[in-house]
Amino acid sequence: MSLSTQPYKGARDFYPEDKRLQKYMFSTLRKVVESYGYQEYDAPILESFELYAAKTGDEIVNEQLYSFEDKGGRRVAIRPEMTPSVSRMVAARRQELSYPLRLYSIPNLWRYERPQRGRLREHWQLNVDLFGVDGVEGDAEIIQIADAILKGFGASPSMYKIRVNSRRAMHELLEAKGYTGAIVTKVIALFDRLGKPSFDKFLDENFASEDRGKLNDFITNVPGTAILETTAGKKVTELVSILANVGITVEPDITLNRGFEYYDDIVFEVFDTDPENNRSMFGGGRYNGLVGLFGVDPLPTVGFGMGDVTLQGFLEVHNLIPRLVPETDAIAILIGNVYSQAQPALRQLRKSGVNIALDTSGRKLDSQIRSAVKSGTRYALFIGEQELESNSFKLRDLEKGEEKQLSLDEIASTLSVPHRNN
Amino acid sequence: MSLSTQPYKGARDFYPEDKRLQKYMFSTLRKVVESYGYQEYDAPILESFELYAAKTGDEIVNEQLYSFEDKGGRRVAIRPEMTPSVSRMVAARRQELSYPLRLYSIPNLWRYERPQRGRLREHWQLNVDLFGVDGVEGDAEIIQIADAILKGFGASPSMYKIRVNSRRAMHELLEAKGYTGAIVTKVIALFDRLGKPSFDKFLDENFASEDRGKLNDFITNVPGTAILETTAGKKVTELVSILANVGITVEPDITLNRGFEYYDDIVFEVFDTDPENNRSMFGGGRYNGLVGLFGVDPLPTVGFGMGDVTLQGFLEVHNLIPRLVPETDAIAILIGNVYSQAQPALRQLRKSGVNIALDTSGRKLDSQIRSAVKSGTRYALFIGEQELESNSFKLRDLEKGEEKQLSLDEIASTLSVPHRNN
Numbered sequence: 001m002s003l004s005t006q007p008y009k010g011a012r013d014f015y016p017e018d019k020r021l022q023k024y025m026f027s028t029l030r031k032v033v034e035s036y037g038y039q040e041y042d043a044p045i046l047e048s049f050e051l052y053a054a055k056t057g058d059e060i061v062n063e064q065l066y067s068f069e070d071k072g073g074r075r076v077a078i079r080p081e082m083t084p085s086v087s088r089m090v091a092a093r094r095q096e097l098s099y100p101l102r103l104y105s106i107p108n109l110w111r112y113e114r115p116q117r118g119r120l121r122e123h124w125q126l127n128v129d130l131f132g133v134d135g136v137e138g139d140a141e142i143i144q145i146a147d148a149i150l151k152g153f154g155a156s157p158s159m160y161k162i163r164v165n166s167r168r169a170m171h172e173l174l175e176a177k178g179y180t181g182a183i184v185t186k187v188i189a190l191f192d193r194l195g196k197p198s199f200d201k202f203l204d205e206n207f208a209s210e211d212r213g214k215l216n217d218f219i220t221n222v223p224g225t226a227i228l229e230t231t232a233g234k235k236v237t238e239l240v241s242i243l244a245n246v247g248i249t250v251e252p253d254i255t256l257n258r259g260f261e262y263y264d265d266i267v268f269e270v271f272d273t274d275p276e277n278n279r280s281m282f283g284g285g286r287y288n289g290l291v292g293l294f295g296v297d298p299l300p301t302v303g304f305g306m307g308d309v310t311l312q313g314f315l316e317v318h319n320l321i322p323r324l325v326p327e328t329d330a331i332a333i334l335i336g337n338v339y340s341q342a343q344p345a346l347r348q349l350r351k352s353g354v355n356i357a358l359d360t361s362g363r364k365l366d367s368q369i370r371s372a373v374k375s376g377t378r379y380a381l382f383i384g385e386q387e388l389e390s391n392s393f394k395l396r397d398l399e400k401g402e403e404k405q406l407s408l409d410e411i412a413s414t415l416s417v418p419h420r421n422n
Numbered sequence: 423m424s425l426s427t428q429p430y431k432g433a434r435d436f437y438p439e440d441k442r443l444q445k446y447m448f449s450t451l452r453k454v455v456e457s458y459g460y461q462e463y464d465a466p467i468l469e470s471f472e473l474y475a476a477k478t479g480d481e482i483v484n485e486q487l488y489s490f491e492d493k494g495g496r497r498v499a500i501r502p503e504m505t506p507s508v509s510r511m512v513a514a515r516r517q518e519l520s521y522p523l524r525l526y527s528i529p530n531l532w533r534y535e536r537p538q539r540g541r542l543r544e545h546w547q548l549n550v551d552l553f554g555v556d557g558v559e560g561d562a563e564i565i566q567i568a569d570a571i572l573k574g575f576g577a578s579p580s581m582y583k584i585r586v587n588s589r590r591a592m593h594e595l596l597e598a599k600g601y602t603g604a605i606v607t608k609v610i611a612l613f614d615r616l617g618k619p620s621f622d623k624f625l626d627e628n629f630a631s632e633d634r635g636k637l638n639d640f641i642t643n644v645p646g647t648a649i650l651e652t653t654a655g656k657k658v659t660e661l662v663s664i665l666a667n668v669g670i671t672v673e674p675d676i677t678l679n680r681g682f683e684y685y686d687d688i689v690f691e692v693f694d695t696d697p698e699n700n701r702s703m704f705g706g707g708r709y710n711g712l713v714g715l716f717g718v719d720p721l722p723t724v725g726f727g728m729g730d731v732t733l734q735g736f737l738e739v740h741n742l743i744p745r746l747v748p749e750t751d752a753i754a755i756l757i758g759n760v761y762s763q764a765q766p767a768l769r770q771l772r773k774s775g776v777n778i779a780l781d782t783s784g785r786k787l788d789s790q791i792r793s794a795v796k797s798g799t800r801y802a803l804f805i806g807e808q809e810l811e812s813n814s815f816k817l818r819d820l821e822k823g824e825e826k827q828l829s830l831d832e833i834a835s836t837l838s839v840p841h842r843n844n
Contacts, residue, residue: 002717003472005514008498011466013511016525019462035772037750037779040441044433044544045467045530046488046500054425066468068490071534076430078468078500089435092427098796100783102750103438108467108530112493122466137761137782245762246769295424328459328524339559340667347668350457357459360559361522374520377459 010113010121017376020324022124025153025311026106029126032152036145038102038128043085045108049075051084054293064111078110082127082305083262083290090131091294099132099299120309128284129303131291136235138302139266139286140242146270146282146304147248153311154320160281163253164239164268167285168232170254176230177218191219192257224253235266262287268304277317282306329415330395331372332358333365335384342383345393348408353416356381373398379415432535432543439798442746444546447575447733448528451548454574458567460524460550465507467530471497473506486533500532504549504727505684505712512553513716521554521721542731550706551725553713558657560724561688561708562664568692568704568726569670575733576742582703585675586661586690589707590654592676598652599640613641614679646675657688684709690726699739704728751837752817753794754780755787757806764805767815767830774834778803795820801837 007013014022030040049067052060066078079085082105090097110122128145130138143162150160170188174180179187186206193199203212227233236252243250256269267285272278284304292298315321334342339360349356357377359368372380382394395411396403406414429435436444452462471489474482488500501507504527512519532544550567552560565584572582592610596602601609608628615621625634649655658674665672678691689707694700706726714720737743756764761782771778779799781790794802804816817833818825828836 003510003715004470005510005716005718007510008466008468008470009494009496011468013466013514014464015511015515016461016463019464022464023462034749034777035775037753037777039438039749040445041438042436042441042444044430044435046430046433046532046544048426048430050425063493066492070488071485072431074431088425088427088429089437092435093437098793100779100781100793102779110468122468133782135782135784141780141782242762246765293425294427296427327456327461331459340664343668353457355456355459357522357524358563359522360555360557360563362557371520371522 008121010115012120012122016326017324020326021312021321022308024322024324025308025315026124028152029106029149029306030104032149033104033126033128033145036102036141036148038104038145041086041089041103041105042107043079043082043089043105045079045110046076047079047085047088049077051088052077052080054084060111064113066110066112079107080109080111082107082109082125083129083287083303086127086129087290087301088294090299091291091296094291094296094299097131100138101131102129103131104128124308126306126308127303128305129301131299131301133302134288134300136238136242136266138300139235139239139268142284142302142304143239143243143250143268144246144248146268146284146306149306150270150314153315155314155318157249159273159318160314161271161273162248162250162268163256163271164236164250164266165253165256166227166230166232166236166266167257167263168265169227169230169236170257172230172232173222173226173254187215187219188257190215191255194219194255222254224251224255227252227254232265239266256283262290264289266302272314272317274317277313281310281314325378326376327355328357328375328377329355330357330379330381330411331368331375331377332356332381332383333368333372334359335365335382335387338383338385338388341385341388345383345388345408349412349415352409352412354412356415381411430543432537434542434544438748439746442748443734443743444730446744446746447730447737448546450574451528451571451728452526454571455526455548455550455567458524458563458570460526460567463508463511463525463527464529465501465504465511465527467501467532468498469501469507469510471499473510474499474502482533486535488532488534501529502531502533504529504531504547505551505709505725508549508551509712509723510716512721513713513718516713516718516721519553522560523553524551525553526550546730548728548730549725550727551723553721553723555724556710556722558660558664558688560722561657561661561690564706564724564726565661565665565672565690566668566670568690568706568728571728572692572736575737577736577740579671581695581740582736583693583695584670584672584690585678585693586658586672586688587675587678588649588652588654588658588688589679589685590687591649591652591658592679594652594654595644595648595676609637609641610679612637613677616641616677644676646673646677649674649676654687661688678705684712686711688724694736694739696739699735703732703736747800748798749777750779750797750799751777752779752801752803752833753790753797753799754778754803754805755790755794756781757787757804757809760805760807760810763807763810767805767810770830771834771837774831775838776834778837803833 060080065080070076086103105127106124109125130142174184174187190202193202228237240250263285265286269280269283272281286302288300378399380396380398387393391407392405394403395406474487482502487502492498527549528546531547552564596606596609612624615624650659662672685707687708691702691705694703708724710722800821802818802820809815813829814827816825817828
């Protein structure tokens with residue numbers, strides 16, 4: 001029986017044309033976040049199970065975490081998110097690091113779930129985190145970067161909406177209405193379902209029948225701006241104004257509630273406004289309590305994560321993916337038995353920055369040309385004895401069907417212009 | 423109890439200074455292999471267990487593979503090597519792809535083993551594979567690239583040695599001596615141990631006492647060039663000559679035997695010549711039989727893998743790591759309450775390609791300057807009301823302790839010179 005050629009369910013193979021798009025997306029992400037002074041880090045894809053048990057959230061840990069025992073009896077997990085890892089790393093060097101500390105990474109993450117549009121079992125996710133800034137300028141910077149990334153891909157402000165909320169303000173608001181203790185988390189979860197089909201079911205299953213009417217009234221009638229009236233909401237007002245000053249509109253939205261338990265103050269989400277893709281794309285918030293869980297002094301932190309599948313969906317829906325060119329500029333085709341003699345010419349071209357493959361298949365010329373066309377490479381360069389003697393080579397543009405007779409130097413300057421994606 | 427800040431055993435955290443070195447190594451690798459016309463691909467880090475059961479080798483599959491059952495009852499493995507994945511991907515599009523096909527990747531790989539110098543549980547490994555070239559020019563290209571990579575890092579030919587062998591020639595040679603059938607694999611494994619402490623033990627445990635003397639004599643006395651006398655060895659002679667023509671010396675070595683079962687003709691290894699690090703660094707070979715295991719037409723294939731831990735060890739021992747600079751060019755320090763007014767200046771600098779962080783901690787000036795120095799960033803830029811009005815800013819070189827008074831345009835041209843590592 002032969003082996004299957006399928007990748008693992010819910011995971012993707014990246015052939016060169018797919019990888020090219022990923023490289024374009026990642027290099028754009030890197031360019032924007034580095035321009036704000038963020039530096040790249042990484043951590044192992046395997047972590048101890050305990051790292052997620054603490055704060056990642058029950059649904060993920062119980063149902064979606066890839067975890068197993070290693071051969072030494074240690075319980076390990078494939079990371080479902082990066083925030084616990086970066087918090088661990090910062091805690092490990094809490095004293096040596098200098099603050100404000102700006103870190104980013106583009107890790108590969110895994111969750112066991114039913115693959116569906118925009119959600120796979122694995123994805124890559126940009127993580128941007130700012131450590132050591134307690135003021136709302138920190139939250140503003142993180143949202144500014146999220147906005148700059150979308151603009152960096154050519155998006156216009158009408159293509160997306162940014163909404164903010166404050167967990168602390170929510171708690172204040174609910175307390176004023178008499179909701180305290182264990183019920184608060186449930187009421188917040190109910191807010192999150194407003195306007196969704198699951199609202200009624202959640203209401204029925206989680207609250208006593210005598211409370212339902214009052215809750216329903218409160219939640220459906222409270223204005224999105226109600227949080228601004230609270231003490232914690234003053235920070236939201238300040239945030240809205242700071243961002244308005246740099247040309248970014250954000251809307252307070254009381255129904256916005258990020259999934260992770262560790263968020264403890266302002267949270268935000270970015271929504272796609274396209275009718276075909278009208279959904280939350282990504283978000284983040286403040287999690288001042290996480291680094292302290294590792295037994296070191298707490299550290300104010302704010303950050304966000306942006307997945308590659310969602311980002312690609314956004315770029316596709318809004319026609320923002322540019323034409324991407326292969327890494328290979330040209331394929332050299334030999335005329336006659338000049339394999340050895342052609343080597344110095346190839347070396348010279350590569351040294352001048354040309355990415356050139358050599359067809360060493362030994363097939364007929366026609367068949368080599370057909371392969372070159374099929375490969376999607378833009379140019380074919382013909383090298384024979386006469387060409388090497390006269391330093392005059394035929395360079396064929398396989399896309400336009402044009403040919404030019406050029407010296408090696410001329411070929412180098414034609415092909416080595418900076419046109420690649422990364 | 424607080425959470426541990428340690429990464430999983432045998433795996434590495436990459437803080438920005440570590441990631442910087444990795445980025446330098448990876449971008450050098452990419453540059454060299456792309457210059458030979460190779461294009462980047464990727465595959466999921468989780469694969470089906472069966473993919474490795476076939477040909478990866480018993481020791482790895484039984485003792486070193488990270489494998490487990492997923493929540494759907496599928497047996498999966500974290501990839502210990504990339505060759506099975508790329509073979510799977512090529513087989514899946516056997517007809518659509520154009521040949522010769524040149525692919526590379528830098529995947530993260532895992533093996534459960536006792537962490538030791540130069541060997542961790544996880545590493546990153548450049549994989550370079552050429553599909554569709556049956557002739558020895560294919561083997562030559564792969565070795566040429568391995569050589570070009572080391573030279574690309576600034577290595578001189580005296581720092582390393584390249585050795586080649588031929589599995590087919592070995593079989594011929596052994597057959598001529600009367601070794602056929604199941605014993606061949608064992609004799610080859612014994613050759614691999616020549617000069618190593620494990621030789622005698624392996625001889626005792628795997629061969630009848632009456633055979634041992636003859637085998638010992640044969641193995642210790644056969645010259646490294648013996649393979650050249652065989653029919654399959656003609657290809658080795660041709661390879662040696664092709665590589666000599668491009669200035670690369672390779673030595674035939676009958677004791678060289680790569681671990682993977684799928685190699686079926688010429689194999690090679692690159693050794694560090696430094697007395698402190700005298701070891702095999704990496705290698706590869708021809709594996710014409712692998713793609714066909716997926717139920718498609720067989721495809722001649724030759725490739726190699728090079729791990730990041732070994733590469734870094736080589737660069738360190740030979741002093742080949744250049745000074746690497748942080749992604750962040752400067753830290754902006756505000757004088758007075760000019761947070762809003764400073765935004766357009768920061769935007770302009772970022773737009774001109776300057777990577778600049780803003781200290782939003784609100785601490786005293788002294789303390790901000792100390793943090794900037796500690797962070798390793800080269801420049802500090804001071805922004806106050808007066809500076810913004812006159813477009814004349816103080817830029818302090820934190821390394822040299824020098825200061826200059828510059829306009830925004832002058833700062834941009836001072837800082838945005840191409841000096842980063844990737």
